[in-house]
Amino acid sequence: MENRIEDKKMEQQLPSTEEKIKEAARRVFTLKGYAATRTRDIAEESGHNLALLNYYFRSKEKLFDIIMMENLEFFIRDVLGIINDAGTTLEQKLELLVEHYIDMLVQNPTLPIFILNAVNTDPKGLIDKITIDSLLDQTQLAKQWKEMAAKHPLPINPLHIFLNVLSMTVFPFVASPIIKMKLGVTDDAFQQLMQERKKLIPIWVKSMLQIS
Amino acid sequence: MENRIEDKKMEQQLPSTEEKIKEAARRVFTLKGYAATRTRDIAEESGHNLALLNYYFRSKEKLFDIIMMENLEFFIRDVLGIINDAGTTLEQKLELLVEHYIDMLVQNPTLPIFILNAVNTDPKGLIDKITIDSLLDQTQLAKQWKEMAAKHPLPINPLHIFLNVLSMTVFPFVASPIIKMKLGVTDDAFQQLMQERKKLIPIWVKSMLQIS
DNA sequence: GTCTATAAAGTGATAGAC
DNA sequence: GTCTATCACTTTATAGAC
Numbered sequence: 001m002e003n004r005i006e007d008k009k010m011e012q013q014l015p016s017t018e019e020k021i022k023e024a025a026r027r028v029f030t031l032k033g034y035a036a037t038r039t040r041d042i043a044e045e046s047g048h049n050l051a052l053l054n055y056y057f058r059s060k061e062k063l064f065d066i067i068m069m070e071n072l073e074f075f076i077r078d079v080l081g082i083i084n085d086a087g088t089t090l091e092q093k094l095e096l097l098v099e100h101y102i103d104m105l106v107q108n109p110t111l112p113i114f115i116l117n118a119v120n121t122d123p124k125g126l127i128d129k130i131t132i133d134s135l136l137d138q139t140q141l142a143k144q145w146k147e148m149a150a151k152h153p154l155p156i157n158p159l160h161i162f163l164n165v166l167s168m169t170v171f172p173f174v175a176s177p178i179i180k181m182k183l184g185v186t187d188d189a190f191q192q193l194m195q196e197r198k199k200l201i202p203i204w205v206k207s208m209l210q211i212s
Numbered sequence: 213m214e215n216r217i218e219d220k221k222m223e224q225q226l227p228s229t230e231e232k233i234k235e236a237a238r239r240v241f242t243l244k245g246y247a248a249t250r251t252r253d254i255a256e257e258s259g260h261n262l263a264l265l266n267y268y269f270r271s272k273e274k275l276f277d278i279i280m281m282e283n284l285e286f287f288i289r290d291v292l293g294i295i296n297d298a299g300t301t302l303e304q305k306l307e308l309l310v311e312h313y314i315d316m317l318v319q320n321p322t323l324p325i326f327i328l329n330a331v332n333t334d335p336k337g338l339i340d341k342i343t344i345d346s347l348l349d350q351t352q353l354a355k356q357w358k359e360m361a362a363k364h365p366l367p368i369n370p371l372h373i374f375l376n377v378l379s380m381t382v383f384p385f386v387a388s389p390i391i392k393m394k395l396g397v398t399d400d401a402f403q404q405l406m407q408e409r410k411k412l413i414p415i416w417v418k419s420m421l422q423i424s
Numbered sequence: 425g426t427c428t429a430t431a432a433a434g435t436g437a438t439a440g441a442c
Numbered sequence: 443g444t445c446t447a448t449c450a451c452t453t454t455a456t457a458g459a460c
Contacts, residue, residue, distance in 0.1 A: 035248035113332045119389045120325045132394045171379035177331045182344045207419045
């Protein structure tokens with residue numbers, strides 16, 4: 001028993017070779033995409049030899065599939081918890097979602113362009129692996145949304161609102177190289193802008209709901 | 213003189229080999245990006261041989277540079293005309309810009325992901341080639357914006373508004389594979405959604421200006 | 425498990441015939 | 443100008459020693 005606990009501690013301190021290669025692959029793939037990444041880049045980044053990549057993951061494609069699925073899972077992790085919380089209002093859920101995504105994207109700024117590029121070029125049926133649960137309309141969010149819509153019917157497709165939240169939250173990260181280099185916005189100024197948007201986006205969305 | 217006119221007619225009817233290769237390159241590069249494109253793909257798409265690609269353009273990289281510059285130029289073409297028109301109000305300029313971009317992106321849906329992917333991975337200093345004129349603050353749009361801001365000062369960074377217009381207009385096209393395949397939106401429904409947004413986005417933006 | 429060496433296939437570019 | 447054939451190099455993947 002003591003040994004197993006000590007082993008666990010060791011594993012946390014010293015990640016296995018397999019884990020080191022996988023994390024190296026995540027960094028390189030997420031930064032450069034599938035086609036521009038060479039297996040040698042990943043091997044070098046991991047501090048090990050190229051052959052070990054194939055020893056643990058068989059092929060570049062299989063390794064990419066793992067990274068892609070984990071990145072997708074990471075992208076929607078925590079979201080179900082927020083939209084299924086019976087203890088928060090619709091308004092609070094909106095605020096929590098925007099805040100969560102901005103915080104997460106500040107830490108992982110290249111994640112959106114990685115996903116968007118993959119689904120747009122779609123090496124194979126990668127898009128089928130995205131799990132936007134079809135149970136989505138059974139969530140607390142959906143329930144509360146319908147209650148609101150019953151009182152104040154929207155004259156527009158609700159998809160517009162969903163698209164606007166996603167657009168205003170995610171797009172700035174995708175366009176950040178242009179914003180920073182061409183609009184003369186420093187890294188710090190960009191970070192501050194994103195922090196401001198945590199409060200602003202919910203306000204804007206609420207006003208959309210009122211005028212629509 | 214007559215001969216030159218006839219020659220021009222001929223050129224329009226039968227595009228030169230060079231032109232056919234360039235247009236094939238535009239289609240493939242804009243769809244798959246630089247790294248995932250093979251010169252053989254372009255040759256095949258053009259209906260000619262691989263060797264002709266190098267005969268006319270020397271290298272894959274040089275050909276890509278041409279396509280990238282032309283795509284960027286196309287992306288901002290017509291915009292200067294709209295924002296520099298002294299005969300339209302600020303509100304009209306906003307409506308014209310959104311309408312122009314949605315119409316253009318309906319015809320060229322893969323253009324944004326091509327540009328965004330390029331500037332995010334940035335093979336070389338490609339980002340330097342983007343010409344967002346530093347004379348931008350001397351346009352009619354900038355003048356009219358300042359007049360408005362003088363009357364009703366904005367408590368937020370104006371960049372937020374610019375980002376929102378760009379986000380709500382462009383992002384849906386970048387995310388369209390997910391919207392279509394995962395949210396069950398048909399091609400026709402997506403097109404209609406974008407048409408609706410021509411009217412809606414200016415309305416939303418105006419409400420942002422009022423509540424801010 | 426990890427490495428070196430190398431096979432096998434892919435890709436950009438060119439030579440040379442027509 | 444356009445083609446076929448081929449070179450030169452890169453890249454993925456594997457064999458085999460340790």
